Amino acid sequence: MKKGVLLVNLGSPDSPEPKDVKKYLGEFLMDERVIDVPLWARTLIVKGIILNTRPKASAAAYKKIWWENGSPLIVLSEQLQERIQQEVDYPVALAMRYGSMTIKKGIQELVDKGVDAVFLIPLYPQFAMATTETILVLAEEIRQAHFPNITINSLPAFYNNSDYINVLSDSIARHLEGKNYEHLLFSYHGVPERHIRKSDITKSHCKIDGSCCATPSPAHEFCYRHQCFEVTRLVAEKLGFAPGTYSSSFQSRLGFDPWLLPYTDRTIERLGKEGIKNMAIVTPAFVSDCLETLEEIAMEGEEIFHEMGGNEFTTIPCLNADKPWVDLLAKWINNWATSEPETV
Numbered sequence: 494m495k496k497g498v499l500l501v502n503l504g505s506p507d508s509p510e511p512k513d514v515k516k517y518l519g520e521f522l523m524d525e526r527v528i529d530v531p532l533w534a535r536t537l538i539v540k541g542i543i544l545n546t547r548p549k550a551s552a553a554a555y556k557k558i559w560w561e562n563g564s565p566l567i568v569l570s571e572q573l574q575e576r577i578q579q580e581v582d583y584p585v586a587l588a589m590r591y592g593s594m595t596i597k598k599g600i601q602e603l604v605d606k607g608v609d610a611v612f613l614i615p616l617y618p619q620f621a622m623a624t625t626e627t628i629l630v631l632a633e634e635i636r637q638a639h640f641p642n643i644t645i646n647s648l649p650a651f652y653n654n655s656d657y658i659n660v661l662s663d664s665i666a667r668h669l670e671g672k673n674y675e676h677l678l679f680s681y682h683g684v685p686e687r688h689i690r691k692s693d694i695t696k697s698h699c700k701i702d703g704s705c706c707a708t709p710s711p712a713h714e715f716c717y718r719h720q721c722f723e724v725t726r727l728v729a730e731k732l733g734f735a736p737g738t739y740s741s742s743f744q745s746r747l748g749f750d751p752w753l754l755p756y757t758d759r760t761i762e763r764l765g766k767e768g769i770k771n772m773a774i775v776t777p778a779f780v781s782d783c784l785e786t787l788e789e790i791a792m793e794g795e796e797i798f799h800e801m802g803g804n805e806f807t808t809i810p811c812l813n814a815d816k817p818w819v820d821l822l823a824k825w826i827n828n829w830a831t832s833e834p835e836t837v
């Protein structure tokens with residue numbers, strides 16, 4: 494079989510104009526694994542409410558971070574693809590879960606090069622039904638409908654992979670070198686608490702309390718909250734951080750349901766109020782910088798901190814197309830290509 498690789502990230506609008514943002518948000522938020530309510534309710538919430546108000550505000554946010562050559566998330570994912578391609582002998586394609594760079598086009602590109610065994614890499618360190626699961630489900634639907642003769646294997650969540658933790662820790666250490674900071678905040682994209690309960694394969698473990706995520710359970714294979722806290726714990730252990738000098742929080746909530754706590758904006762506010770003058774922030778749920786890191790954290794987050802009396806606010810970039818991260822992905826690709834993994 495001829496092997497090939499498909500990297501999949503979230504996606505961005507085609508432009509930061511409200512009409513393109515509306516189209517993108519419509520596709521994204523109508524995904525039943527993102528807004529996971531019955532179709533009639535989702536249609537009412539998304540088409541009746543969100544799409545009438547949010548695209549204008551989101552477009553304004555996108556305009557603040559948009560680059561000459563496009564959306565940072567897309568440009569950085571393309572750089573990652575190009576650099577991985579320089580390191581491996583298999584064709585590497587890039588697709589997005591939402592927007593015009595579809596998974597179908599990505600698979601087609603590989604099939605056109607003769608590929609019939611695809612290694613699918615969802616570009617998310619932690620599993621979530623709104624990210625990894627929706628990619629895997631859609632890829633399988635596309636395979637069955639259009640490419641029944643190919644196989645797809647996928648890379649599982651790699652949040653606790655020791656090589657990944659080393660690459661992430663080295664990046665954090667490098668960006669903090671010489672910086673005077675008192676607290677490092679690990680800010681992860683949030684999800685509604687309901688998503689955590691839905692993904693609990695034991696149906697009884699995830700209480701979303703003080704201890705469930707620290708108590709061993711098979712539920713953790715699909716518990717986004719556990720996987721985020723584990724990244725923080727493993728990096729802190731690796732870098733020898735003292736207790737109290739770092740913490741985790743969740744950003745980017747939408748709607749009125751309870752989302753994972755503590756919220757990033759409130760945490761930044763609290764740190765400022767408590768007299769922290771210099772803080773740093775890292776966003777390990779994202780492998781590529783995007784709207785959520787460049788605008789919500791680096792711009793809005795910094796503003797909140799300064800309003801609370803803070804001085805230096807250091808944002809650590811995502812791994813993007815850094816050489817150690819490219820090398821690690823190339824290593825995983827070569828391991829897959831020379832072994833016999835299970836299909837999705």
Ligand SMILES: C=CC1=C(C)c2cc3[nH]c(cc4nc(cc5[nH]c(cc1n2)c(C)c5CCC(=O)O)C(CCC(=O)O)=C4C)c(C)c3C=C
Pocket residue numbers: 503504505506518526527528547551564566617621623624682683684685745747778779782783784785
């Ligand atoms: C890192 C993983 C992500 C999870 C988990 C996730 C869940 C999730 N997101 C929304 C709603 C929105 N997210 C938006 C942007 C956005 N989200 C992620 C990643 C995760 N989302 C990224 C990388 C981005 C940036 C995309 C870019 O183009 O740069 C947006 C759009 C922007 C906005 O209007 O705020 C929305 C909306 C939900 C509802 C959700 C879980 C249920």
Ligand SMILES: [Fe+2]
Pocket residue numbers: 682745
């Ligand atoms: Fe999101």
Ligand SMILES: [Fe+2]
Pocket residue numbers: 698699700701705706707716718719
């Ligand atoms: Fe948990």
